[in-house]
Amino acid sequence: MKFLRVNCNKFVIWFFCIMIVNAEAKEELQERPNFIIILADDLGYGDVGYNGSTEIFTPNIDKLAQEGIICSNGYVTHPYCGPSRAGLITGKYQARFGMEVNCSYSPYDLQMGLSLSEKTFATRLKLLDYSTGIIGKWHLGAAKPFHPNNRGFDYFYGFLSGGHCYFPEDVSTIQTLISDDGSINYSGNEGGTLPLLRNDKNVEFSSYLTRSFSKDAVDFIKNNNKPFCLFLSYNAPHGPLEAPNETIKKYAHIKDWNRRVYAAMVDEMDQGIGLIIEALKKEKKYDNTLIIFLSDNGGVAPKDGFANENWASNFPFKHGKGSFYEGGIHVPFIFHWPKMIDSNVYNGLVSSLDIAPTIVSLAGGDLLENEFDGYDIIPHLLNNLPSPHDALFWREAGGLCWAVRTEKYKMLKNKWDAKDFELYNLATHPNESKNIKKTNSDIVKKLALKWNDWNVNNSRTSLLQSYDYQKKRQEMYNNLNEQLKKDASQKSTYKIKF
Ligand code: CA
DSSP states (O other): OHHHHHHHHHHHHHHHHHHHHHHHHHHHHHHSOEEEEEEESSOOTTSSGGGTOSSSOOHHHHHHHHHSEEEEEEEOSSSSHHHHHHHHHHTSOGGGGTOOSOOOOOTTOSSSBSOTTSOOHHHHHHHTTOEEEEEEEOOSBOSGGGSGGGTTOSEEEEESSSOOOSSGGGOOSOOOSBOTTSOBOOSSOTTTTSOEEETTEEEOOOSOHHHHHHHHHHHHHHHOOSOEEEEEEOOTTSSSOOOOHHHHHTTTTOOSHHHHHHHHHHHHHHHHHHHHHHHHHHTTOSTTEEEEEEESSOOOOOOTTOTTOOOOOOTTSSSOTTOSSHHHHBOOEEEEOTTTOOSEEEEEEEEGGGHHHHHHHHTTOOOOTTSOSSOOOHHHHHTTOOOSOSOEEEEEGGGTEEEEEOSSEEEEEOSTTOSSOEEEETTTOTTOOOOOGGGOHHHHHHHHHHHHHHHTTOOOOOSOOHHHHHHHHHHHHHHHHHHHHHHHHSOOOOOOOO
């Protein structure tokens, strides 16, 4: 009896200990922050109020900026969609695994996607018991192994391709690579009128696409009872330029029609962000949610040969989407977290590469050496410490174009056929207006060595540009069909044996 009582007591003590430990663990679990990464698509640096836009109204983004930390030197790893997303989602330069061009939408191609050797931040957070979701654009592969649900996301609502129509009436289940006139669609955005997906099921959307994504994000926030990470990957304001009439009307002060519609698209995204903030407050999740807002690349602005594509403003920067000049890669970038972050401006170098290690670290994960090219940036932001990045690097197509930036200087070869490269002092000329290469051979050498060192650990390009890919694919089909025609022209030699 005594023995039993002792054991009983032990059991009671053990039970209470477990209860306390569990309560502590639970409390700790509850204290872990939620993450919402809001990624705009092709948003111009100068097209948000907090960066000086007087034409486009972005009160909700501006509020995030005013209350949070504005990264005045925030960069993405590529001047257009797919590779930029690959860098952001892995925390590694995409050149490390050769993904330097956009994925074509190709549901049967097991090569056309984010290399399966790479882990996304969602995979890492899922292991830390986070609920993970992505709403919006994927653009990291359409074949099954690349599907977001197979890359760490519990939940997916959106589309797999690089772009999508905004109105439900334009959706069609019929997709073809060949246009009505027999030409091939080289856009790389094939799949842009397919129905949306909720996880792996086709679903309809009934409102303007940006509104559907915002509404779904609100539901995701409401329905999650454990720490969550939501990647809200708007395709706004990426083309096609489409917006509801009532919102376009707000921008009658903008003369150029394309820019007017683009402004309305930015406006719709900003309204959606307002709804998300409202939902976070209502659900009492606002204080402990880290919101990171940025664009995947610069806005569509004039560049040689594309004078008709000119609806965004990357002011004060040069050029835009597709360019290694500042307009292509220097983006609006904000960290907002009421519980931990006070209003500030951080001037050190910050990269989209920092997002994955930052949220993994905040979720309680370990940052193993050589797993990331980015850093947990929070201590630097909170304490205004110097940037952990000595330099940032860019590369396209194995090095035909490249750029390197340190705190002060930037050196780049922006075009494949450029005869020479350029050097700028961004401290004095942030708009890259004065090339100082000729008079600064020591700086040229220093930056070249840095880039060469960085490039040692990169892979060769593993994907074809969309145009080349479609061309090769058609050649492949043509060859196959020629062979089949040849085979069909042969007489059949089959005989029934009896
Ligand atoms: Ca983009």
